[in-house]
Amino acid sequence: MSDDTSATPTPDDTRAAVAPRPEAPEAPGVTGILEVLGANATAPNAAGPASGYVLHTDEGLVLVDAGPGTMAAFTSRYPLDAIRAFVVTHLHADHSLDLMAWAYRWTFPQVLPPLPLLVPEGATASVAAFDALFGIPTLSTMNAPVSQSFVLEAMPMDGTTSIRLPGAELVSFAARHAVPSAALRFRVGDRSYTFSSDTGDCPGLRDAARGADVFVCEATWLDEPAPEDRGHGHLTPAEAGTIAAESGVGTLVLTHLSRPEDGAESVRRARERFDGPIVLAAPGVRVA
Numbered sequence: 001m002s003d004d005t006s007a008t009p010t011p012d013d014t015r016a017a018v019a020p021r022p023e024a025p026e027a028p029g030v031t032g033i034l035e036v037l038g039a040n041a042t043a044p045n046a047a048g049p050a051s052g053y054v055l056h057t058d059e060g061l062v063l064v065d066a067g068p069g070t071m072a073a074f075t076s077r078y079p080l081d082a083i084r085a086f087v088v089t090h091l092h093a094d095h096s097l098d099l100m101a102w103a104y105r106w107t108f109p110q111v112l113p114p115l116p117l118l119v120p121e122g123a124t125a126s127v128a129a130f131d132a133l134f135g136i137p138t139l140s141t142m143n144a145p146v147s148q149s150f151v152l153e154a155m156p157m158d159g160t161t162s163i164r165l166p167g168a169e170l171v172s173f174a175a176r177h178a179v180p181s182a183a184l185r186f187r188v189g190d191r192s193y194t195f196s197s198d199t200g201d202c203p204g205l206r207d208a209a210r211g212a213d214v215f216v217c218e219a220t221w222l223d224e225p226a227p228e229d230r231g232h233g234h235l236t237p238a239e240a241g242t243i244a245a246e247s248g249v250g251t252l253v254l255t256h257l258s259r260p261e262d263g264a265e266s267v268r269r270a271r272e273r274f275d276g277p278i279v280l281a282a283p284g285v286r287v288a
C-alpha cells in the first residue's frame with residue numbers, strides 16, 4: 001500500500017476490502033476482485049505504473065488498460081497464460097502503450113494464442129497504426145504484432161450491448177474525453193465494477209456508475225482546471241465524490257491523480273461529497 005493510502009486513516013476506509021501488495025498473490029480463479037497494477041496519470045514513476053487494473057474472474061484474469069509499466073507489474077505476479085482478455089478504455093498512451101509490449105511478447109520468441117482486445121468504437125484504426133509504426137517485416141511472426149496477437153473488437157459505447165468475456169459481462173458507455181473513451185461496467189459473479197476511463201462528467205459516466213458495487217473513478221485535477229482546459233474531459237475528487245453519491249455506488253476507488261502526493265487531500269475532498277468507503281488506488285491495492 002502506498003504512503004498516500006496509509007495517510008488517509010478514516011474509519012470508513014476499513015469497510016473496503018483493501019490489502020497491501022500481496023506476498024503471494026491469490027491464484028487466478030478468485031472471482032470478483034479488482035486489483036490495481038498502476039494508477040498514475042500521464043506516466044509511470046517510482047511508485048508504480050501508469051493506468052492498469054486486473055479483474056479476477058472464475059475463468060481467469062481480464063486486464064483493464066495497458067499503461068506503461070503495467071505489463072511488468074502483471075508478469076511479476078502472474079503467468080502470461082492467466083490472461084483471458086484485454087479491455088482498453090481509450091488510446092492515450094498512459095492507458096495503451098504497453099499493448100505494444102504485450103504484442104511483442106505474444107509474437108516472439110513463441111507465438112501465443114491470440115486474445116480478445118476491446119477498444120472504443122472509433123479507435124480501431126489507431127490500434128492498426130501501432131503495427132504500422134512498430135511492426136518488424138523481417139520477422140514473420142512480428143510484421144503486424146498487434147493484429148497477430150489480438151482479436152480486435154470495437155466497443156459500441158451504447159450503454160446496452162452486453163459483451164461476453166471470460167468470466168465477466170461488459171457493457172460500455174460513452175465517456176467524455178479528447179479521444180473516443182469508454183466508461184466500462186463489468187459484472188463478475190454477483191458484483192458490478194465500473195471504470196470511468198478518462199472523462200468529464202457526462203450522461204454515459206452516470207449511467208455506467210449507477211448502483212455499481214465498485215466505482216473506479218479518475219480524479220485527475222485536485223482543483224478545477226483553467227477554463228481553456230475544461231473541455232478536455234477530466235474530473236476532480238470532489239466531482240468523483242458527487243457522482244459516486246448521486247449514483248449510489250458501494251465503494252469509490254479514486255485513481256489517475258495528476259500528482260500522487262495529493263492522495264490524502266483528494267480522499268478528503270471526495271469524502272465531503274460521498275460518505276461510503278473510499279479507496280485510493282495504488283499498486284497492489286485490491287477491492288472486492
Ligand SMILES: [Zn+2]
Pocket residue numbers: 041042051092094095198256
Ligand atoms: Zn489518462
